Amino acid sequence: MTTVSDLSPTKADSPVLSRRFYITAWRWHFYAGLYVAPFMIMLAVTGLMMLWTATLFGRDGEKTYTVEPQAAISSVSEQAGAATLEIPGQIIQYIAPRTPEQAALFRINLGDASYMVAVDPYRAEVLGHWDRRTGLYDLADNVHGTLLIGTFGDRLIEIAAGFGIVLVVTGLYLWWPRDGRGLGSVLVPQLSAKGRQLWKSLHLTIGFYASLFLVVFLLSGLTWAGVWGEKFTQAWSTFPAEKWDNVPLSDKTHASMNHGGVKQVPWTLEQTPMPASGSQAGVTGTPEGQPVTLDAVVSLARIIGFDQRFQLAFPGDETAVWTISRDTMSNDGANPLDDRTVHVDQYTGRILADVGFNDYGAAGKAMAAGVAFHEGDMGLWNLVLVNIVCLSVIFLSVSGFVMWWKRRPKGAARLMAPTVGEHGPLWKTGAFVMLATALLFPLTGVVLLAVLLLDLLVFRHIAPLKKALS
Template sequence: MTTVSDFSPATAKSTALSRRFYITAWRWHFYAGLYVAPFMIMLAVTGLIMLWTATLFGRDGEKVYTVEPQATLASVSAQAGAATLEIPGQIIQYIAPRTPEQAALFRINQGETSFMVAVDPYSAEVLGHWDRRDGLYDLASDIHGTLLIGGFGDQLIEIAAGFGIVLVITGLYLWWPRDGQGFVSVLVPRLSAKGRQLWKSLHLTIGFYASLFLVVFLISGLTWAGIWGEKMTQAWSTFPAEKWDNVPLSDKTHASMNHGGVKEVPWTLEQTPMPASGSAAGVIGTPEGQPVTLDAIVALARTLGFDQRFQLAFPGDDTAVWTISRDTMSNDSANPLLDRTVHVDQYTGRILADVGFDDYGAAGKAMAAGIAFHEGDMGLWNLILVNVFCLSLIFLSVSGFVMWWKRRPKGATRLVAPTVGEPGPLWKTGALVMLGTALLFPLSGAVLLAVLLLDLLLFRHIKPLKKALS
């Protein structure tokens, strides 16, 4: 039974404040979405291209050719010799076949151009070659990471990812059940609704489920970004080279082993210095007193447990090392627990460093698993989940635009953003929550502060501009 106290001034004031805070959150969600939505569509589309290119053809093209398994394998040195006859140049990488039916791959550099050569591992016959940097995976990866405009594109994407976190927080607040509605209204869309209400219900439900994964994808993606990832998170999570006892270090870091925009080195190792060849350091690797050849290094890799697909980076100069690696970052395996990187002195064949998943710090372990999940490497379930998630992101971005268009008065010449009116007592709380969230991500925080200052000093004082953005 309704009583007079239900309509007391205190209750009315509380309701008004709650409504004002709701509109404020909606306004944040609206403006953040304007910037983030195009990036989310781009990231989802390029992510799907990379996912399916890797699934159908292999990230390095290893699935393009198939071979007939034979009783014996040709030596890897014979395979490498055939590859260099096809493409004369400097071999920089060997990728062992994942299955008996796959070809072996060699990466060969000719000046600034990098070629991949596929070789039958049984007959050492060259099956084909292609320009590595012209692959569809590489193109999608470059767009996904830099928009093809280098560091500036990386920064634009990092800003979008930071505001993506703001979208998740405001979205969850906006769609939290209220006014007597239960969680069913969130978990199940109202398909009986019409028009904008149907779009709103679908946006609500799909957004709720997608938000559970969006933060994981955004954080794992942000850890590759130039500011939040490289300058902040990665800087304090880098594997300490001091763990390698009395090993001479190179001026180069592990990041030098990446090829173009495609990341191939475990995240936690990127900023760690490489060990250097040319000393008596390390432990026994290849048989002592025997030449340190390509075949000897591959035999060592097999002895150490590198089966199926693994990668071998050739020494690039007089102080460089042989590097045997298997990690989920490179799509070598579906299990991040099997990540392993071994460096071998090119002169003595001694093992200078042997780093596995157990050696990573907490952040390194989280990234090894997070990136594997992000790329859909953990099996069929992961592949399906990433596909559904990317399609959900596209729908959320498009449906947000549709809802805005349907709410917008016909012929309106302004954005028709949610209007709060004069700031109330709770506006500072909302601003602080959003500001604190954005400041966890420096570029997003800097942009947010710049927008707030522009609004305070410029936008609100120029009536045509204020009207257009309102």
């Protein structure tokens, strides 16, 4: 949208100039959409797959089996013993049931393989087991994050997310009512329109409402990306381990608790060093003078407030710790304010660190809430809203293609991008948006600069190529 700083009073009244700026924004929207739309469809479809797989079966498969509640619950050590009889390997993790009707889960590593074992918590009987992270949820998650091509895929998606912000900003500029029309003409779709005009009206209206949430989805997703997230945003938002008084630290960070590309650790803790076992640091946890057993640590978790579902990571080596955690990102609960991570010395049972939502910095709190919202973990309303947003994104991507196809003359051997016409004065607001995008999202900025250089040095000097891309 133009501002006073963009135009002089005389120029601001010029419909020709206003039209030129409109077409410039449309042109940016068009080219950004060419790259972004396929990614948006992929992200929305895989997001829906993860959402419904987690809803119906559980992110870790915890809803696959149901049990009949009994008067007494077997000790967790008995349950673990049954699990290791099924898979004779090393127990890595215990996941407590969310409801009395759900099974307890144990993650067990055997060689290079990792399994989940479901156990009836009342009878300590194994209900079944499966390969960990090989289900539909995990396939969708890997496509969603890396396109199944690792780091290169992560970078492509990060670039698309950055251009997605450009798409939202230019889309809102195009959405703003003009030519004497009121807000009602764009807040409500004109269902009486026909053909391309109907598609345009639906695209405008749905795009406006979806954009209010799409920016949240894009930013919360970007914070997991390899460059903007891990190297740019997460680095200065990491929880400071110095807040743990006189606690020995490990060479490993919390990210070592993640499994492959699957994120299980709160965003703000990923780059924070883990505390180390083997000292008298910390405060009293399990009863002093008694062995620090699985049952003792689970009992401690219940005493300090971990009810219903929580996760317990076992010590992996001689300096590692027991880690009790609950966070919305891992589908443990529906309220980010309840996120909590507690580390316990494996030898003394003393609590070395206790980090909750209130201990996070501003960015960490925003991410805890943003990721929970992104994943639809905050209740039925969130589940419904994420479904609507994903379906809206798919519609916007498809309708953009349909509008282009209907506008494009039959047999045209070029893209038919919006044409600005003769050069005019600089659109300062638009230039600022592009500059801000380049500075805020480095990968997107690099690609934007590369495209501009290619246009200046190559595209406009090769007539067939210039025509095809115009």
